[in-house]
Amino acid sequence: MDRFTALQVFRHVAELNSFAEAGRRLGLSPAAISKNIAELEAHVGARLINRTTRRMALTEEGRIYLEHIVRGLDAFSDADRALSPLRMGPSGTLRVSAPMTVTLTRLSAAIPRFLGKYPEIALDLQLDDRRVDLVREGFDLAIRGSDHLEDSTLIARKLAVMPHVLCAAPSYFEAHGRPKAPPDLRSHQCIRFSLSGHADVWEFKKNGRIERVAVSARYSVTSSLAVRDALREGFGLGLIPFPYVENDLREGRLQCALEDWRTVETTLYAVYPSRQHLAPKTHAFLDFLTEEFGQ
Amino acid sequence: MDRFTALQVFRHVAELNSFAEAGRRLGLSPAAISKNIAELEAHVGARLINRTTRRMALTEEGRIYLEHIVRGLDAFSDADRALSPLRMGPSGTLRVSAPMTVTLTRLSAAIPRFLGKYPEIALDLQLDDRRVDLVREGFDLAIRGSDHLEDSTLIARKLAVMPHVLCAAPSYFEAHGRPKAPPDLRSHQCIRFSLSGHADVWEFKKNGRIERVAVSARYSVTSSLAVRDALREGFGLGLIPFPYVENDLREGRLQCALEDWRTVETTLYAVYPSRQHLAPKTHAFLDFLTEEFGQ
């Protein structure tokens, strides 16, 4: 039986002192009211309402029961109401995981604007290049740089594609020469971003031809920014997302090599647990992200 | 949908951190658990639990919701528990309405024994010769002297039949003579118990013949005990339940007349609102009554 409606019926009947009136309020037939009360009494094992066709009054049991019931029902409507602000406007605490580098280079400057737009949102932003477990660690959303398809039941929205470029400092090219084709890389000093899915093997394409080069690197590091720093110092060649070195290239601090070859690209995804019942706060942040990376 | 089970499911899932385990505890299939949670989320309009097949964690909404829900569910189990003492042993307050006279003559002496036997019962005994409205005034049980069938939806259990006798004091008979047949009563001084259903017309039967006498009385009173007092004083003839005058007759203070005619009788009923879910306290009192009147 449906306890919940039975209890609601009981409450209405008790407070309105009438079966028929309760039925009208709840949009139920008199028959339904009668049955609900009877069921509830059967469940409780006690008569709750003494009644004839014209009069009705709670029994002692009924009074005691009602008292508790009302507390319970109120708690439930409170529960629904407690969620409505979170459902209405974007508010609450938003837990986001994002990789350090991409955040610092492309996002963190814009975040105050986001927080300014949604004063009800508190942002807990965890910068971490690990691939975090969304649900285990309770994140609402994560940003991931991924080069392969998403694996799990999570939802992924593509934010941006970051093509990689092979580059080094002018001083490096002067000292070691400039590679003409991918295989030349074997004799070069390569700097490796170790968290990349293609850290060990660098891939180049031209005219449908694919060249793979197993890279041996004396310097592996878990941040592309550290790679960039090393590149600037002329320590070696690196494969690095274009946006990170855009300024360096324009201003001549770094130069590209093998520009006629296409190489890997990192796709940036926003990942979240489910598309259903997406919380407004999460929705707002998603919009912010797509807008921010969309330009 | 059944909110109640959905909420129970949600609580179990949240506290056990597992859909499957919750299913086992509640005796439900995994499918049912899944559906319940999905329904609840649809009702609430927010995702309550983030989940993959292996991990699950409450969302912010889920935590808030759970907090309220638990209060509500606890209130409900409290409600059930609050009634169980009333269901188990006879206890609580028992409200009984009874006619003054029959109580004083046949019951009140035994009541302390009843209360001694059931220490958890408090008795609120309203002595009132009115015909009270059981449910309107919130009685658990009423004792009624009735000479006609019960009229309403109430349940009536027969307690005793009290035949009436026509009697008066010896002094009265000496002064006014002894009636030989019902019609003689017209010339007698009659004392009337005005609450009786047959106060105006006294009925006598013999050999299937029925005699009705319209009684004119100078003294009408609402208590049979007052009638008895008047009879003892030799003021007139009265039709009165036999038990009330049993001692007087045995000891010669009063004498019968028309003993070869059968006259009306009052049947004593215990009346209560319903046979279903009879509270133990009421049951105990009913047993007490039948025992007390049964001898």
Place this chain on the structure above:
DNA sequence: TCCGATCATTCCCCAGTGGTGAACAATATC
């Protein structure tokens, strides 16, 4: 690395439940 076990979800199917509407009995009201 592969296989078996476990978990949540989805689909389909079905019994059982809660609902309605009408007939009914009791009782207020006019």
Place this chain on the structure above:
DNA sequence: GATATTGTTCACCACTGGGGAATGATCGGA
């Protein structure tokens, strides 16, 4: 007395809530 209202009961029925199996994902261990 006639009428209207109320709570109960009885069929009847749509629909829901549950089980079972298949599916996809993930974990743990060999």
